[in-house]
Amino acid sequence: AQSVSQHNHHVILSEAASLELGCNYSYGGTVNLFWYVQYPGQHLQLLLKYFSGDPLVKGIKGFEAEFIKSKFSFNLRKPSVQWSDTAEYFCAVRDNFNKFYFGSGTKLNVKP
């Protein structure tokens, strides 16, 4: 079965620090890759997605992610975080059968 690993469960950063959240998946076939964000008290929202083409994808609020096929990775990055980025971040993979697999999430706490 497919699995998605997010190695950082809880990350604490100061404002203006750079962010990188790791995501690795196990599926060897064609995948679609996603990052979702859940702000406190809100529903999950799509941050960015990769389907094909340029492996560096840009999302909302200055986030980007890079798909490295050889490493089965799709890490999320942001050069300078803000207090408003405090949230929980989920990596997700969709396989050929339209089934989504989510990582266990990374809680980001940005200190002002």
Add this chain to the structure above:
Amino acid sequence: KAGVTQTPRYLIKTRGQQVTLSCSPISGHRSVSWYQQTPGQGLQFLFEYFSETQRNKGNFPGRFSGRQFSNSRSEMNVSTLELGDSALYLCASSLGGTGNNSPLHFGNGTRLTVT
């Protein structure tokens, strides 16, 4: 366009009871998926419905069931509730067609507490 709507927002039930949760997808979306979210476990996939048929299923016991209606609205039922069923249940919709790259759109969830 209205988003994914889940009702009710909160539920408190006792062990052994059953519960039904409802989800109305975004207009035009034919796929509805259900997830269980608990602290530390992330999102666990329950099942997905597309055009009134269960297309995918996760690894939950048979006490968890669902259905989808012709208007794409979906319900999830949990029978013989256990304390461990306490969680946030999320519904997500997407266009869902084969080869379609539509992402999931989530509702606010139903917070179920079993006492």
